[in-house]
Amino acid sequence: MSRSTTILRRAAALALLGGGAVLATGCGRANARVGDEAGDAAAKVYVAPGKYDEFYAFFSGGFDGQVGVYGLPSGRLLKHVPVFSQNAENGWGYSEQTKPMLNTSYGVVPWDDAHHPQLSQTAGVPDGRWLFINGNNTPRIARMDLTRFETEEILEIPNSAGNHSSPFVTENNEYVVAGTRFSVPAPQRDVSIDEYKEEFSGTLTFAKVDSATGHMAIAFQIRLPAFDYDLSHAGKGPSHGWSFFTSYNTEQANTKLEVNASQKDKDYVAAIHWKQAEQCVAQGKAKTEPARYAHNVIGEDGIARTDWGSSVKVLTPAACPGLAYYLPTPKSPHGVDVDPTGEYIVAGSKLATVLPVHSFSKMLKAIDQKAFAGEDHGIPVLKYEATIAGEVQNPGLGPLHTEFDGKGYAYTSMFLSSEIVKWSLKDFKVVDRAPVYYSVGHLMIPGGDSRKPWGKYAVALNKITKDRYLPTGPELAQSAQLYDISGDRMKLLLDFPTIGEPHYAQALPASIIKDRQLKMYSLQENKDPFAVKNEKTTRVERKGNVVHVMMTSVRSHFMPDKIEGIKVGDSVYFHVTNLEQDWDVPHGFAVLGANNAELLLMPGQTRTLAWVPTQTGVFPFYCTDFCSALHQEMQGYIRVSPRSSNVALKWNSPSYKDMADKDHDRDHDKHDDKEGS
Amino acid sequence: MTRASRLAVAAVSLLLLAVYVTPLWHINLIAPQYPEGLGLRIWVNQITGLKPGDLNSINGLNHYIGMRAIEPASFPELQYMPWLLGAAVAAGLLVALAGRRPVLYAWAGLFTLGAIAGLADFWKWGYDYGHQLDPHAAIKVPGMSYQPPVIGSKQLLNFHAESWPGPGGWIAIFALLVVLTVAVLEWRRAHPPRPVEAAAAPALRAAQAVEAA
Numbered sequence: 001m002s003r004s005t006t007i008l009r010r011a012a013a014l015a016l017l018g019g020g021a022v023l024a025t026g027c028g029r030a031n032a033r034v035g036d037e038a039g040d041a042a043a044k045v046y047v048a049p050g051k052y053d054e055f056y057a058f059f060s061g062g063f064d065g066q067v068g069v070y071g072l073p074s075g076r077l078l079k080h081v082p083v084f085s086q087n088a089e090n091g092w093g094y095s096e097q098t099k100p101m102l103n104t105s106y107g108v109v110p111w112d113d114a115h116h117p118q119l120s121q122t123a124g125v126p127d128g129r130w131l132f133i134n135g136n137n138t139p140r141i142a143r144m145d146l147t148r149f150e151t152e153e154i155l156e157i158p159n160s161a162g163n164h165s166s167p168f169v170t171e172n173n174e175y176v177v178a179g180t181r182f183s184v185p186a187p188q189r190d191v192s193i194d195e196y197k198e199e200f201s202g203t204l205t206f207a208k209v210d211s212a213t214g215h216m217a218i219a220f221q222i223r224l225p226a227f228d229y230d231l232s233h234a235g236k237g238p239s240h241g242w243s244f245f246t247s248y249n250t251e252q253a254n255t256k257l258e259v260n261a262s263q264k265d266k267d268y269v270a271a272i273h274w275k276q277a278e279q280c281v282a283q284g285k286a287k288t289e290p291a292r293y294a295h296n297v298i299g300e301d302g303i304a305r306t307d308w309g310s311s312v313k314v315l316t317p318a319a320c321p322g323l324a325y326y327l328p329t330p331k332s333p334h335g336v337d338v339d340p341t342g343e344y345i346v347a348g349s350k351l352a353t354v355l356p357v358h359s360f361s362k363m364l365k366a367i368d369q370k371a372f373a374g375e376d377h378g379i380p381v382l383k384y385e386a387t388i389a390g391e392v393q394n395p396g397l398g399p400l401h402t403e404f405d406g407k408g409y410a411y412t413s414m415f416l417s418s419e420i421v422k423w424s425l426k427d428f429k430v431v432d433r434a435p436v437y438y439s440v441g442h443l444m445i446p447g448g449d450s451r452k453p454w455g456k457y458a459v460a461l462n463k464i465t466k467d468r469y470l471p472t473g474p475e476l477a478q479s480a481q482l483y484d485i486s487g488d489r490m491k492l493l494l495d496f497p498t499i500g501e502p503h504y505a506q507a508l509p510a511s512i513i514k515d516r517q518l519k520m521y522s523l524q525e526n527k528d529p530f531a532v533k534n535e536k537t538t539r540v541e542r543k544g545n546v547v548h549v550m551m552t553s554v555r556s557h558f559m560p561d562k563i564e565g566i567k568v569g570d571s572v573y574f575h576v577t578n579l580e581q582d583w584d585v586p587h588g589f590a591v592l593g594a595n596n597a598e599l600l601l602m603p604g605q606t607r608t609l610a611w612v613p614t615q616t617g618v619f620p621f622y623c624t625d626f627c628s629a630l631h632q633e634m635q636g637y638i639r640v641s642p643r644s645s646n647v648a649l650k651w652n653s654p655s656y657k658d659m660a661d662k663d664h665d666r667d668h669d670k671h672d673d674k675e676g677s
Numbered sequence: 678m679t680r681a682s683r684l685a686v687a688a689v690s691l692l693l694l695a696v697y698v699t700p701l702w703h704i705n706l707i708a709p710q711y712p713e714g715l716g717l718r719i720w721v722n723q724i725t726g727l728k729p730g731d732l733n734s735i736n737g738l739n740h741y742i743g744m745r746a747i748e749p750a751s752f753p754e755l756q757y758m759p760w761l762l763g764a765a766v767a768a769g770l771l772v773a774l775a776g777r778r779p780v781l782y783a784w785a786g787l788f789t790l791g792a793i794a795g796l797a798d799f800w801k802w803g804y805d806y807g808h809q810l811d812p813h814a815a816i817k818v819p820g821m822s823y824q825p826p827v828i829g830s831k832q833l834l835n836f837h838a839e840s841w842p843g844p845g846g847w848i849a850i851f852a853l854l855v856v857l858t859v860a861v862l863e864w865r866r867a868h869p870p871r872p873v874e875a876a877a878a879p880a881l882r883a884a885q886a887v888e889a890a
Contacts, residue, residue: 519713520730555737580737581730583713603730629741630815 041493044484047074052514055446055507057459058117058131059480061085062501065112067133067144072446072457072507073482075496083142083151084112084135088597092151095599096573096608097528100304103294104156109138115164115503120214124171124236124342124451128512130214132167132176139163141176141207143214147518152298155216158291158312159186159203159223165232165245169209171451175274176216178205179229179245186223187289196254200226204245205312206274215297220281220313222272224324225377226252228261229270231335231401236451237342239360241275244345248332250376261332262351266384268326268376269336269347271363280320286313301527302605317379325367326376327358328384335401335442339410339425340451344389346402346410355399355412357428359389390428396421400441401504403448405455405485411448413440413460420460420483422490434490436481438464445485446507454509458483458490461502468495478502519583521604528606530575535559538653547572547649553587553601554579555628558621560656561636565649568613568640574599574621577606588624591638598624613640678776679866682859686781689852690769696721696762700843702799703727704825706735707837717747718843719799722759724749742823742834743814744806754798761791769856778863785860792853800827 047053053071056078061068065085069078086093086102093102093110102108112135119126130152131144139157144150157163157178165179183202185191191199201223208219228249235242247268253260280286293309317324327345330352337346338360345358365371366386373383398416405411409431412421418439422432442461446454460483465476477497484491523533532538532550538559541548547570552559558576566572576589578601590598591611599607613619623634641647650656678686705716705727715734716727724747726732736746749755765788772784807824810817816834823833830839842850 522729580734582734582737633815 041484041491045073045075045482045494047071047076052510054510055454055457056510056513057444057446057505057507058119059461059498059502059505060114060117060133061499062115062478062503063113064500065114065135066500067114067117067131068499068502069149070480070496070498071510072459073493075480075482075494077499079149080499081144081149081151083133083144084109084114084140084154086110086597090600091597091607091609094597094609096610097303097606098298100306101151101154101296101298103296103306104138104140105158105292105294106138111137112140113137114142116166116168117504117506118167118169118176119506119508120173120209121169121171121450122173124240126447126450126506126508126512128508128516130173131506132169134163134166134178136163136181139166139178139180141167141178141216143216145214146513147516149517150298153214153216154294154296155207155218156293156295156309157205157207157218158293158309159184159188159221159314160205162228165204165229168232168234168243170234170243170274171236171240173209173211173214175206175219175234175243176209177232177234177243177245178207179232180204181228181230183226183228187291193254196226197252200254202227202229202247204229204270204272206277217295218293218309218312220277220286220315222277222323223314223316224270225250225379227268228257230333231348233336233338233449235338235342235360236340239338239342239345241273242360243272243274244336244338245270245272246329246333246336246347247326248334264331266328266330267332268381269329269333269345269358270379271325271327273323273325276322277315277320280315280323281313285319286315287319288312289314301529302521303528317377324379325363326379326381327363327387328373328381329356329358330354334399337402337404337410337449339404340406340453342451344410344425346412348400348402348412350398350400350415352399353394353397355392355395355402355423355428357389357391357425358387362389363387392421392423392428392430395423395430396433401443403443403445403458404453405445405448405458406453407455409455411443411445411458411485411490413443415439415441415463420458420490422485432489434483434492436460436462437468437479437495438462438466442502442504444505444507446509449506454507456484456486457493457507458485459505459507461498461505463501465497469497480505520581521602523577523579523581523604526577526604526606528575528577530573530608531577531606532575533577534579536654538651539655540565540649540651542649545570549574549651551576552579553577553589553623553634555585556623556630556634558589558623558634558636560651560653562652563636564639564641564651565647566613566638566640567643567645567647568616569643570613572611572613572638574609574611575606576601576609578603580604585627586625587627587634589621590624591621592619600625616640616642678778678781678859678863682781682863683773683776685855685859686769687773689855690766690773692848693762693766693769693852695848696845697759699845699848700725701845701849703839703841703843705839706833707839708835720755721762721845722755724752724755739823741814741816743811743817744823745809745811747806752802758795765791778867781860781863785856788853788856792849796827803827 055072057070057072059068067081082092114133118132120130139160141155143153145152160180161184162181163178164181167176180203183200185199186201204222206219207216227247230246232245247270249261250267288311291312295307298304329347330349332351333347334350335348366382371383371386372380396414396417400413400415402410402412418436420434423430440460441463444459460481462479465479468479480498482494578587580603587601594611599609618639700718700720702719718725772780803824807822825838826840
């Protein structure tokens with residue numbers, strides 16, 4: 001927020017300088033329109049009971065580290081998918097199977113700041129296979145599988161800090177990228193902060209994506225000058241093979257950046273020719289450096305494992321001419337967005353009064369003709385006039401991000417003047433404005449950063465909420481707003497609150513992924529080593545101080561549901577398998593005094609909760625997910641005896657004959673018959 | 678037997694082979710919380726769910742009312758029905774080959790008896806499952822039993838149960854009707870009406886003309 005408030009302060013000054021008139025007329029007109037269209041708007045966002053939304057939208061959770069899945073146009077929350085943050089609700093990051101997902105070279109990091117979801121693409125169009133998202137604080141990229149809406153992989157990015165310009169896929173998922181927003185000594189070492197210019201550098205990481213499995217692997221890193229690499233987008237069509245990164249703080253300030261990094265008239269868009277980088281790596285021009293980083297993947301058995309990376313290939317522009325060029329771009333550019341044709345590169349010059357649009361074809365020509373204004377740290381700086389296609393005049397104040405409708409128009413979010421500005425890619429003239437409430441960051445059009453936008457709606461992801469909803473104390477939900485952009489003029493349709501602090505979002509037609517959803521896990525194909533697939537084989541095993549409970553859950557009982565012979569200080573692992581093979585019948589598992597969370601078990605799935613009892617007594621465990629008419633009966637007891645006791649280990653399931661015989665109760669008796677017949 | 682009758686008998690006998698690869702009977706359990714459907718499929722040699730896991734789920738639900746679990750392995754019918762079906766097909770082909778009416782009548786009679794016995798067995802099966810309930814069941818509704826209908830629908834607590842022939846069942850019914858029709862026609866060919874009656878019944882004569890054509 002400190003950046004935002006700084007910008008706000010600047011707003012006053014800039015507004016006085018010339019944007020004020022634009023702002024005032026824009027708001028007045030649009031407000032009148034909202035009133036006129038209110039009735040119409042209700043019909044456009046109404047999704048009748050039992051009907052489906054037209055689009056899935058994936059909103060980053062920002063500082064909640066997760067992904068929110070919403071339906072459009074209703075704005076209804078469909079799911080909150082855990083990614084970088086532990087999620088007590090379903091045991092993500094707490095269960096033994098998922099704990100390794102949060103491993104990093106710094107140990108377990110159970111939280112992150114997730115900014116930019118990116119749908120995987122085929123030929124530059126979202127294909128609905130995976131969703132990638134960056135972790136900003138402890139640099140990571142995660143991949144979510146879109147048949148299960150579960151995070152499947154998290155790759156740590158070494159030599160990076162503030163993984164902000166990430167993941168921004170190339171048009172066939174060749175790479176996801178990770179540019180550092182905070183330059184740091186790379187590799188990390190103990191130096192004075194005052195030696196920033198000499199010792200720090202900015203790393204851009206390219207991670208290869210396996211086209212069959214989606215698995216990521218760091219292919220190479222590019223070591224650039226110590227600027228702040230803010231945002232990115234890959235080229236497409238003719239510009240495929242290039243990626244663009246905004247670079248602010250070219251002043252290389254290391255303190256009070258709000259002033260010290262805002263001095264130059266122009267910073268840069270860095271154009272990175274990754275196809276050239278591939279060649280240089282193939283020619284052995286990259287240096288292999290040691291680097292330790294975690295690569296966490298959930299295997300086919302549903303269990304996460306960490307592979308430790310030990311080195312990276314590092315490429316410098318000096319070793320690979322033609323790899324990087326700087327495009328001078330007015331004042332501290334934020335977003336960099338490539339239009340559907342791949343020709344125009346729009347930079348969100350947040351402190352400028354124009355919106356610069358670079359031309360890819362002019363850029364290639366300028367490189368060819370060596371139209372250089374000079375060099376910066378050995379990297380050619382192209383002449384501004386040689387690459388610029390046009391400037392949108394008086395676009396508004398604080399331009400940040402641009403998306404496209406596929407019909408020749410661009411839509412840019414204006415943080416300071418709180419509006420979305422629609423302009424033509426033909427003549428770079430503003431054609432419409434719509435106010436947002438308030439201070440929009442990213443905006444999103446389904447497929448709006450791809451080669452084929454579905455240009456029906458735009459969503460504003462706003463940073464300030466204030467009075468838009470019933471007040472809820474000092475901390476307010478973040479607000480999103482939905483606009484109809486199918487006509488000439490934008491129409492505000494809906495406000496809806498969102499979870500966390502969404503930055504960017506992505507959306508695609510529901511039809512692409514709706515019918516590919518997994519309904520349950522196959523019990524027969526369950527490969528968890530502690531899975532039990534029927535009640536007969538449920539059992540309890542002690543190995544020293546470690547006790548494994550192989551337990552099943554099925555409507556409406558656990559097997560076993562009576563366990564004795566546990567001692568204070570034992571490490572007890574409850575391996576619970578949900579025997580159900582019925583859609584939407586999860587069971588939960590919780591035990592009194594557990595210091596972690598609950599388990600939530602999908603049908604056919606095994607999850608493990610570790611429990612170290614600290615007190616003697618008899619403790620209940622129970623099903624937490626209302627599963628059936630006899631859900632309240634779905635409970636059991638576990639007895640914990642003193643360390644010195646010699647209470648025998650016993651449990652009531654068919655595998656333990658003594659207790660099962662003596663302790664027969666009807667339900668189990670019946671189940672024995674069922675299993676045995 | 679006429680050539681047409683023999684061909685018809687041979688054709689439906691071969692058609693009966695399709696019963697091996699498609700369910701004889703469908704039982705669907707309809708309830709609001711199962712929008713995706715829940716049901717059983719009874720084949721000549723197995724019982725499956727409408728979806729994988731349905732048999733398991735139905736057994737899970739049935740344990741609340743104390744109904745025995747449906748275990749396909751415990752039905753001897755599923756062991757011998759495939760052989761009976763094979764015998765019916767072979768017998769039908771032999772009837773067509775032999776082309777003699779008494780053999781046709783015998784086969785038609787056995788086929789009819791077999792179908793009646795099958796449906797009776799199915800009814801008995803449903804009766805036993807629906808009535809022999811565990812007295813310790815969690816849900817006991819006085820006077821309530823849970824016998825599914827053989828054909829038609831019935832409300833069983835929160836489920837609306839529907840039972841209808843599957844494709845295999847319809848094929849068997851069609852085959853039976855064809856065989857009975859052939860048998861009746863052959864019978865009438867062998868026992869022509871007396872001329873006086875024929876004169877008094879022009880409609881019948883017209884029908885015979887059509888038949889001869």
